Structure formats: C-alpha cells, structure tokens
Amino acid sequence: MRSISPRARSQARDFAKGERRTARHEAINVCPEQTFELRIFASSLHPQQVQAALAFAAGSVEYTRHLTAADIARRRGWDWTAFTTWLRGRPDYSPLLAELEALACAS
Known part of the structure; x- marks a missing residue:
C-alpha cells in the first residue's frame, strides 16, 4: 500500500x-x-461509460448527503456493499451498476 x-x-x-x-x-x-x-480522467466515447462516471459522481454525493456518524460506525455506511446496495434501489443509476457488474465489483 x-x-x-x-x-x-x-x-x-x-x-x-x-x-x-x-x-x-x-x-x-x-x-x-x-x-x-x-x-473525469478516464475519458470514453461509450455512452454507458460516460453515464456511469457521472452517476458515480452524483451517486457518491447523494449517498453520503444524509449519512450520520452512526451509519458509518455502527451500520458500515462507508462499505462498498452498502453503497452498491443503495444504488440497486435507484434506477437512475443503472448505467453505473451495469459498469460495476462488467468490472465484477458490483457487490
């Protein structure tokens, strides 16, 4: 590291x-x-990849907007799986989920 x-x-x-x-x-x-x-440093001409990059930026903000210290400390709010679970309940982030699944890091 x-x-x-x-x-x-x-x-x-x-x-x-x-x-x-x-x-x-x-x-x-x-x-x-x-x-x-x-x-966004890894540019792309593929619409889904561009949408996923924007969804990751927006989703990161929206996901963390209402996180509390208790969410983070007691409910593992900063874990990747908590974020991807949150994404799954929001269809607007489907391009991001599709890219995460393609990269095998959606869970």
Whole structure:
C-alpha cells in the first residue's frame, strides 16, 4: 500500500478544516463557490461509460448527503456493499451498476 506524504496529510487536514480551498487542477474544483467542476480522467466515447462516471459522481454525493456518524460506525455506511446496495434501489443509476457488474465489483 502506498503511504501518504506528510505534506499531503497536512493539506487534507487543512482542507477538511476549511483552511484551504481546492486548487483548479484537482479532480473536484469548487472554486469559485458558484461552480462545481468535476474532472473525469478516464475519458470514453461509450455512452454507458460516460453515464456511469457521472452517476458515480452524483451517486457518491447523494449517498453520503444524509449519512450520520452512526451509519458509518455502527451500520458500515462507508462499505462498498452498502453503497452498491443503495444504488440497486435507484434506477437512475443503472448505467453505473451495469459498469460495476462488467468490472465484477458490483457487490
């Protein structure tokens, strides 16, 4: 497993505390505050793959929007299977589920 540098840890801590804003070159850019820019690095011309990438971004936000500390600590809310179970109950995320199944990581 790759270790995280002390500088990266410090930057993550500062960001989590609201002391550092994201840089323009990061995967998710919320600067200025009126924008939300998402960079998808593995581009594709296949519609289902593009839809899956967007569904993963949207689904990650929606899934975590109402998670509580108890959900995470006691009900394994951050487990991959909890997320994929949540996806299965939402037809709007079917392109993402199809891609996860194709990659054999849907459970």
